[in-house]
Amino acid sequence: MEVVASDDPMIDAARLSAALGEDVTVRSTDTTTERAVIEAASEADALVVDVSTPVSERVLDACPDLRIVARAGVGVDTIDVAAAAERGVVVTNVPEYCTDEVATHTVALALACVRKLGPLDRDVKEGGWDWAVGGETHRLRESTLGFVSFGPIARRVREQTAGFDLEYVAYDPYVEEREMADAGVEKVDFEGLLDRTDIVSVNAPLTPETRDMFDAAAFERLPDRAVVVNTGRGGVVDEAALAAALDAGEIAAAGLDVFAEEPPGDSPLFDHDRAVLTPHAAWYSVEAREELNDTVAENVRAALDGETPPDRIDPDLDWV
Numbered sequence: 001m002e003v004v005a006s007d008d009p010m011i012d013a014a015r016l017s018a019a020l021g022e023d024v025t026v027r028s029t030d031t032t033t034e035r036a037v038i039e040a041a042s043e044a045d046a047l048v049v050d051v052s053t054p055v056s057e058r059v060l061d062a063c064p065d066l067r068i069v070a071r072a073g074v075g076v077d078t079i080d081v082a083a084a085a086e087r088g089v090v091v092t093n094v095p096e097y098c099t100d101e102v103a104t105h106t107v108a109l110a111l112a113c114v115r116k117l118g119p120l121d122r123d124v125k126e127g128g129w130d131w132a133v134g135g136e137t138h139r140l141r142e143s144t145l146g147f148v149s150f151g152p153i154a155r156r157v158r159e160q161t162a163g164f165d166l167e168y169v170a171y172d173p174y175v176e177e178r179e180m181a182d183a184g185v186e187k188v189d190f191e192g193l194l195d196r197t198d199i200v201s202v203n204a205p206l207t208p209e210t211r212d213m214f215d216a217a218a219f220e221r222l223p224d225r226a227v228v229v230n231t232g233r234g235g236v237v238d239e240a241a242l243a244a245a246l247d248a249g250e251i252a253a254a255g256l257d258v259f260a261e262e263p264p265g266d267s268p269l270f271d272h273d274r275a276v277l278t279p280h281a282a283w284y285s286v287e288a289r290e291e292l293n294d295t296v297a298e299n300v301r302a303a304l305d306g307e308t309p310p311d312r313i314d315p316d317l318d319w320v
Contacts, residue, residue, distance in 0.1 A: 097291045
């Protein structure tokens with residue numbers, strides 16, 4: 001049996017091979033275009049993909065032996081989950097391997113924005129010594145942190161920031177008010193979150209419902225002192241609208257680890273001192289990478305053995 005894996009740094013082909021056993025051959029190759037996927041996986045039994053691997057209906061038709069498409073990560077927005085199900089191909093992900101890492105990165109980006117670390121750092125390195133170069137800075141205590149999606153990462157951010165004396169609200173139509181209240185978080189609608197939030201933590205997956213939900217109108221509604229942090233999916237935030245909001249002073253700062261296109265090319269956010277940008281690195285730790293590959297191997301092995309993988313994606317949900 002053959003497994004084709006993306007050559008993305010998240011995927012450790014040697015670790016996958018050792019975990020899958022001697023009857024499976026793991027081949028690592030470029031899978032960043034439809035053509036590359038088809039050429040690599042036309043006879044494969046399993047495909048292990050990263051965030052940049054397109055698995056479309058065309059790809060699935062050209063790879064008739066596939067039994068599983070295993071996402072080495074959380075989001076499956078580059079995979080046509082419905083088309084895979086129609087062809088009997090199971091899709092899996094690794095839903096919680098980096099919860100601590102992404103939560104910690106979210107807090108780090110928020111604090112960097114609130115304390116204006118980006119412009120302060122650059123000023124010192126350029127020979128300056130101006131405490132006010134970052135502009136107006138507000139006390140963190142008693143600020144309101146708002147979550148867009150209240151899943152495992154948002155809950156971990158809530159735990160990690162418990163000592164900061166913050167107020168918490170969350171918008172998530174799929175989580176009950178009682179469940180949020182048990183975590184010390186008030187459930188609000190999206191407009192209520194925008195009206196009340198000083199720090200926005202965007203942790204939402206990319207779906208038709210969430211695409212570009214942070215548009216020009218959303219940024220205009222946020223308080224001028226607001227900080228927006230996105231460690232969810234890039235397509236949830238309209239980056240052009242975000243840059244315009246920073247230009248207009250409609251929000252104070254933004255921290256992004258994810259982008260609509262990765263790498264983002266010539267992003268308008270590159271010119272903003274009040275934008276802190278990282279290269280989709282929030283997931284990373286040595287331990288998270290090991291857990292990721294071990295879980296992918298478990299899912300693939302189950303599918304190859306004719307079993308239901310533990311992290312099977314439900315094709316009836318509303319995936320992009």
